[in-house]
Amino acid sequence: MNFLVCGGAGFIGSAFIRNFFQNHNNSKITNLDFLTIGSNLENLKNLENKNYQFIKDDIRNEEKINSLVKEADVVVNFAAESHVDRSIANPKPFIETNILGTYSILEAIRKHDKMFIHVSTDEIYGDAEGKSSFDEDSQINPSNPYAATKAAADHLVASYYITYGIKCITTRCTNNFGPYQFPEKLMPKTIIRSIKNLKVPLYGNGQQVRSWIHVYDHVQAIESLISKGKSGQVYNITAYNEITNKTIVEKILDILGKSYDLIEYVKDRPGHDKRYSIDSSKIQKEIGWKPRCQFDDALEETVNWYLENQQWWEPLVDENTLHPQPWTLDWE
Ligand SMILES: NC(=O)c1ccc[n+]([C@@H]2O[C@H](COP(=O)([O-])OP(=O)(O)OC[C@H]3O[C@@H](n4cnc5c(N)ncnc54)[C@H](O)[C@@H]3O)[C@@H](O)[C@H]2O)c1
Incomplete structure (x- = not known):
């Protein structure tokens, strides 16, 4: 099978590619990524596989997408502007990539009658x-x-x-965590700032609840859906780990042996949802997928990964990525 993976240089897309080749060595993957913020080809640097090729391009490039979709059996789209805080500061790139980019892929999908896996989120x-x-x-x-x-x-x-009767599946997953997540997101930012003994910002009162899933459980769910999912269906994906942001930060400080005095409460993010919560019994019943990772063990492994891989994150860290209130920044 030939796969076109869009956004495969990001956090979840790269986990999908690494995981996929472990299970399907004979399939081919073309990874198209525009290498915007959040991407890092280092995420795939140990991938030595003759069935893999990388192309730097934009999912809004309709001609390129058309020619690549024509050659593929399945298209999985991870490419997106993905950081809520940046979308508050400047929504336009989100409209362009997340809406027009999806449109560009959909047009090619309907023309060539291929299968489309649309990776969405519980935040909708x-x-x-x-x-x-x-x-x-x-x-x-x-x-x-x-x-x-x-x-x-x-x-x-x-x-x-x-x-148009296209073949498609939409997935809506909860908050992911694990290795290779860009340092501006909650978990890596907390880990990195704590390692550096910098104050760890918590928005508002820190009582916002998010449901956490390890990235390998998420990509395994997508893999199961590619082989067993029903076209036209939406599948929620969660590991039922509903935890407040404050508890997440405290757990990370505990693992690193740091004091809670590092916590600094900052002005809340505008429009901040208090709780995300989804039910994923559909994918469990229909596909048989269930999460494998136990939250506390996976969190400790993740913290240790960032401790052991400082050479991965150091070049990505600057004042902006670690900023306590990024939505106040003037992102390009
Ligand atoms: N991170 C989460 O917790 C989470 C949870 C549920 C769903 N999702 C969804 O999963 C997908 C991947 O999320 P992520 O956390 O890996 O994000 P990420 O920001 O780490 O990766 C996104 C990738 O898309 C690429 N990209 C951006 N614009 C592009 C464009 N115009 N053309 C081609 N490539 C482009 C970037 O270069 C980057 O490599 C997103 O669609 C996101 O909405 C994420």
Whole structure:
């Protein structure tokens, strides 16, 4: 099988590629990535595989996407502007990549009748505070520009299924953690600032609840859906680890043997959802996938990975990536 993976130089896309070649050595992967913020070819540097090729390009390049989709059997799209704080400071790149980029892939998918795996997020459901967990039929109610652009893409994919009958699956996963995550996201930022004995910022009162899943459980779920998922369906993916941001930060400080005095409460992110919570019994019942990682063990392994791989993150760290309130920055 030939795979076109878009955004494979990012955190989750690179985990997908590393994991995929362990299980399917004879498949081919073309990784198209525009190498924007969050990407790093170092994530794939140990990949020595004749069935792998990298192309630097933009998913909005319709001609290029068309020619690559034509050669592929399955297209998996991880390419996205992915950081909520940046979307608050400057939504435009999110609209361009997350909506127009998805459109560009969809056009090629319908022309060549290929399978499309659209990687979306639980954030499209919006705030679950005071509500039960969202399932795949719950209303879409995004709160921030990042989530709104992902929700728009989900609607586009659904409309192409209904209108043109394309083959597609949409996945909506919770917060990922693990190795190779760009330092501006909560877990790596907390780990790196703690290692450096810098104050660790917590937005608002730190009581926001996120549901955490190890990135290998997420990519394994996507792999299962490629072989067993039903076209036109949406699948939620969660490992049911609902934890407050404050508890996450405290757990990391405990693992590193640092004092909670490092915690600094800062002004809350605008439009900050209090809780994300989804139900993924559909993928468990229909596909048989279930998460393998035990949260506390996987968190400790992750912290140790950042301790042991400082040469990976040091070149990526500057004042902006570690900023306590990034939405106040003037991102290009
Ligand atoms: N990180 C999470 O917790 C999480 C949870 C659920 C869903 N998701 C979704 O998973 C996907 C991957 O997330 P991630 O955390 O790996 O993000 P990431 O920012 O680490 O990676 C995104 C990749 O997309 C590439 N990219 C950006 N714009 C591009 C463009 N126009 N053309 C080609 N490539 C482009 C970047 O260079 C980068 O390599 C995203 O769609 C995100 O919405 C992420």
